[in-house]
Amino acid sequence: MVTTEPRQDTMILNMGPQHPSTHGVLRLLVELEGETVIRLQPDIGYLHTGIEKTGERLKYQQVITLTDRMGYLDNMLDELAYVLAAEKLVGVDVPERVKWIRVLLAELERVSSHLVWLGTHALDLGAMSVFMYCFREREKILDIKENLSGVRMMTSFIRIGGLANDLTPEFEPMVREFIGYMRGRVDEYEELLTENPLWVERTKHTGVLLAEVAINMGCSGPTIRASGVPYDMRKRAPYSGYENFDFDVILGENGDVYDRFMCRIREMRQSLRIVEQAIDGLPEGPWRIDDRKIVPPPKDEIVQDMEALIHHFKLFTEGLKPPVGEVYQAIEGARGEMGYYLVSNGTGKPYRFHMRAPSFYNLQALPQMMHGGLIADLVAIVGSIDIVLGEVDR
Amino acid sequence: MTPEESAAALQERFPEAVLDVVHFRGEVSLLIRRDQIVDVAKFCHDDLTYTFLSDLSAVDWLDQRPRFDIVYHLTSLEYMIRLRLKVQTVEGQPVPSVTSVWGAANWAEREVYDLYGVEFSSHPDLRRILLPEGWVGHPMRKDFQQTQIALPRPKSDKWVE
Incomplete structure (x- = not known):
């Protein structure tokens, strides 16, 4: 090699x-x-499963289950990116309530993904207790997801044209409790690590990624923001109603492992801010659109109404049929620009289904971050770019 | 700047290279002549502020000639706009590599080579990236035989010291 x-x-x-x-x-x-x-x-390639090929064999609404399995630590963000791409291709707009719930879930998911990153990254550098704490907190987010969708990880909750269901009655109190609880926990992590001399010694001036290199290599997410490039699509190119929320884009200065750590820690606080705004201002309204060519009719209608039954049958046998064309839709995932490129030839299945995986491009810049460091630094750097191999290899 | 203005600037600068402009769902796609893609990419990068290559992938139009589309998604971090460039090619006809313009294209072009069998000329390190080295065929092609795939065998069945 x-x-x-x-x-x-x-x-x-x-x-x-x-x-x-x-x-x-x-x-x-x-x-x-x-x-x-x-x-x-x-x-790379050890986890290659041919998801893109499989996607070309499935109908648009079935592909959502595949997207869950790509970035398995932040699967709702994956779902959101795909669903937004599909909705753009079909040409539908969703109700305000749906947008807000999607933002809420996306930000919870970002916190959950950052928690896994922080835990494993700290574990790599020898801080065992942080790992335990992070997974304890993540469990609470998984509980919320389980309450909402019945599944802890592979939720498939965000659907084309809306959601799989409305929020459960327990959802709001659970999220409110979590926000209050989590704020204090982020302070706790900072106390453990931010000024810890051992941590600072291992991470400062290690794995420096210059801004020009980061742009040229296609890095995104906290990896590029730690180098001082204000590339955050939630702010710069808002999707799904992010323009309604008040939050800061966190930037680093040196682009080293420490800055990437600080970026993500502060991002967790910003995500909690967004979650709080979303739960406070959650608009009332339908949780999906009322277009029977895109979303299936309610079950009780199917057993009574012939037309509803036909719609249901057509939707699940033929799928929804977007016009011929192609779209690229990207969102700010937990690791960076998460984009879907869909090509339609007018049938119920995507002719081409491609994912722009942020980890793939971030990992590519690894040799540029390494330049002459020690082998022990390599572990710190790989941890700091927060790769998910399911997304890299697809 | 808007993607439409970028498209107009490209058409003015390269009247022969821009073969087609398509608008769909607010996105702009330009079909570029294969032999001029590097010049167009350089112009986009240096003069039109598309310094970020978001994505590079391919589409296999099995029954059409030319068969393959190579698709470039460019992003301008300055204006937060996107532009899609496309190049068409046939089997055995290499596409000039854009790694000299965007370093990010390196692995992306390797992936297209691996899964579609499209070659890129003057690529620094063109070899398979996701599949093992001895793999036969390119699985993302629409005519790829999906059953009874002969998996690459180890070089020798016997243990060699």
Whole structure:
């Protein structure tokens, strides 16, 4: 895999694909001179499942289940990105209440994803207790999701034209309790890590990614914002009603591992702000559109009304049929620009279904962040870009 | 600036290279001549502020000639606008690589090569990325045989010391 001949005084080290600090199945080929990394080559594809190919065989509404499995730590964001792309292709707009609920869920999901990142990242660098705390908090978000959709992770809750169901009566008190609880917990993480000399020593000035390099390599999300580039689609190109919410875009200065850590920690607070605004101002109204060519009729109507039955039958056998064309819709995922490229040829199945995975491009910049660091820094850097291999390999 | 203005600027600068402009759902797609894609990409990057390559992928139109579309999604971080460029190619006809303009294209072009078998000329490291090296065929092609795939075998069945 390493294309040129190695030098005689260096060592080639194979890290992964099952190394615990690679957060999945990622193989890294490292050329070492003593403890210094002089060359690095990521080798991906161990989790390739051909999801894009599978997607071309499914109807538009069935593809949502696949998107859940790509970025499995922030699956509602994946669903949202796909559903927005599909809605753009079909040409429908959803009610205000749906938009607000989607934003609320997306931000909860962002917190949940950042919690997994913080826990595993801290674990890599030896802070075991943070891992326990983070997963304790994440469990509360999973409980909310379970209450809402019946499933803890692969929710498939956001649907084309609306949602799978209205909010449950327990949802609002659960979310309110979580916001209050979580604010204090973020302070706790900061107390544990932000000024911890061991943590700062390991992460400051490590894995520096310059802004120009980050842009050129297509990095996005906290990885590019830590380098000082204000690229946040929620603010710059609002979708799903983000223009109604008040929040700050968090930027770093140096683009090192510490800045990426700080960005995500502060982003969690901003996400909680958005969740609070969304739950306070949640508009009343329908939770899906009333177009029988796009969303199925209610079950009790199907058993009484012939026309409803036909609509249901047509929708599930033929699928919804968008016009011929292509769209690209991106949202700000937990890791960066999460985009879906859909090509329609007028049938009920996408002719081309492609996902722009933020982790794929962030991981590509790993050698640029490494340049001459120690092998121990490599673990910190891989942790700091927060990759999900299901998304990288698809 | 808007994507429409970018499209107009491109048409003015490269009258022969821009073959078609399509507007759909507020998005602008331009069909570019294959041999001029690098010049067009450079112009987009340097003069039209499209410094960010969001995505690079391909579409296989099995029955059409030319068969493959290579699709570039460009983003201008300055104006937060997107532009879609397209290049058409046939089997065995390499597309000039845009890695010299956007570093992000490196892995994306490798992925297209891996899954579609479209080659990119002057790419620094064109080899398979997601599939193992000995894999036969390109699975994202519409005519890919999806059953009875012969998996790549290890080089020797015997254990070699």
